Amino acid sequence: MPDLFEPVSFAHGPSSPNRVMLSPLTNQQSHADGTLSDEELRWLVMRAEGGFGITTTCASHVLERGQGFPGQLGCFSDDHLPGLTRLASAIHERGSRALVQLHHAGLRSPVELIGHSPVAPFDDAETGARALTTSEVEGVVEAFAVAALRCRRAGFDGVEIHGAHGYLLCQFLDPERNRRDDRYGGTFEDRSRIFLEIVEAVRERCGGDFLLAVRLSPERFGVSTAEVVELYRRLVATGEVDLIDLSLWDVFKEAIDPAFEGRRLVDVFAELDRGTVRLGAAGKLYAGADLRAALDAGLDLVVLGRAAITNHDFPRRVEADPDAAMRALPVRVETLHAEGLSDRFVDYMRGWRGFVAEEPGPAVHGPRGGRGGT
Numbered sequence: 262m263p264d265l266f267e268p269v270s271f272a273h274g275p276s277s278p279n280r281v282m283l284s285p286l287t288n289q290q291s292h293a294d295g296t297l298s299d300e301e302l303r304w305l306v307m308r309a310e311g312g313f314g315i316t317t318t319c320a321s322h323v324l325e326r327g328q329g330f331p332g333q334l335g336c337f338s339d340d341h342l343p344g345l346t347r348l349a350s351a352i353h354e355r356g357s358r359a360l361v362q363l364h365h366a367g368l369r370s371p372v373e374l375i376g377h378s379p380v381a382p383f384d385d386a387e388t389g390a391r392a393l394t395t396s397e398v399e400g401v402v403e404a405f406a407v408a409a410l411r412c413r414r415a416g417f418d419g420v421e422i423h424g425a426h427g428y429l430l431c432q433f434l435d436p437e438r439n440r441r442d443d444r445y446g447g448t449f450e451d452r453s454r455i456f457l458e459i460v461e462a463v464r465e466r467c468g469g470d471f472l473l474a475v476r477l478s479p480e481r482f483g484v485s486t487a488e489v490v491e492l493y494r495r496l497v498a499t500g501e502v503d504l505i506d507l508s509l510w511d512v513f514k515e516a517i518d519p520a521f522e523g524r525r526l527v528d529v530f531a532e533l534d535r536g537t538v539r540l541g542a543a544g545k546l547y548a549g550a551d552l553r554a555a556l557d558a559g560l561d562l563v564v565l566g567r568a569a570i571t572n573h574d575f576p577r578r579v580e581a582d583p584d585a586a587m588r589a590l591p592v593r594v595e596t597l598h599a600e601g602l603s604d605r606f607v608d609y610m611r612g613w614r615g616f617v618a619e620e621p622g623p624a625v626h627g628p629r630g631g632r633g634g635t
């Protein structure tokens with residue numbers, strides 16, 4: 262089992278100084294036009310300083326109409342370049358690698374945010390989303406590639422393609438709903454095509470020394486676990502992907518799908534041939550022992566969300582004390598401010614049950630007590 266604090270290399274792009282990666286975390290701290298704010302910069306730079314080997318941004322929209330959240334960091338225009346450049350260089354100055362998570366919310370773009378109905382692989386009566394035309398899907402592939410190149414120009418070491426959580430790319434995978442009759446829907450091969458085209462386009466545009474990660478949800482969100490296993494195999498087979506980041510919500514959970522009954526999802530994926538791909542996963546890694554157990558399960562690196570919000574220097578703490586754990590939930594507002602969260606981010610965290618303590622007082626949950634929304 263590798264040590265958490267030994268470097269990890271990638272097939273393309275530079276190594277990470279350790280095996281602890283900051284999970285992409287929406288924080289709503291950017292300006293309304295998607296440009297970087299000082300608050301967003303501070304929050305991320307503190308994590309780079311706190312010892313995360315890789316510092317990943319929040320989901321960042323590659324097209325204006327693919328925005329999913331207010332205050333989202335954008336990467337769809339050259340207007341975003343100066344802020345992205347400042348961010349990449351500030352992360353690098355702290356010795357961390359810098360990734361942007363590339364995102365399109367698809368039918369989950371709120372109408373009130375984007376000003377018109379969202380777009381998706383298929384029509385959706387509930388949200389008013391309309392199906393993208395074939396040439397618009399090609400435009401989405403191009404937008405991911407152009408945004409990746411913009412991130413590269415800004416100095417980032419790589420990008421992570423957000424293929425998880427029911428956003429646009431994940432919507433394409435849905436066997437029930439994506440019944441398009443062009444080459445992007447219907448059969449599994451066609452439903453998964455957009456992932457492979459984006460990988461190819463990003464690699465072609467950004468060259469061979471740029472880190473390319475893909476985030477996948479292996480269950481829920483309308484996907485079939487068996488199909489995500491097959492997609493994983495296909496992504497590995499391209500030889501172009503450096504990291505697959507599994508969003509598990511609990512790294513040690515068992516699969517829901519009866520075909521994988523009794524098996525932990527992490528084992529299902531860790532046992533597959535991963536070629537030159539590195540495998541990471543996120544979900545309830547809240548203490549040093551959890552991080553080591555995750556590597557022991559066969560992961561190459563660990564991906565931390567909530568522990569990074571409560572403790573900007575969680576990696577350094579675990580390095581100093583293997584038994585270190587994240588701060589107990591709920592956390593007081595003053596503490597979150599001291600950890601680099603602005604009022605806006607704290608407000609957003611109020612939507613994650615059990616996270617923010619409204620009244621000063623003793624903590625009522627242990628580290629595993631707070632379970633946020635999706």
Ligand SMILES: Cc1cc2nc3c(=O)[nH]c(=O)nc-3n(C[C@H](O)[C@H](O)[C@H](O)COP(=O)(O)O)c2cc1C
Nearest residue numbers: 284285286287319320510543544545546565566567
């Ligand atoms: C406040 C918050 C914002 C999140 N934003 C994103 C996001 O922008 N992109 C993404 O892929 N996942 C997002 N997630 C999921 C996390 O990256 C992570 O996978 C999840 O929180 C599980 O890890 P944890 O148990 O360590 O928090 C978010 C989670 C939280 C708590």
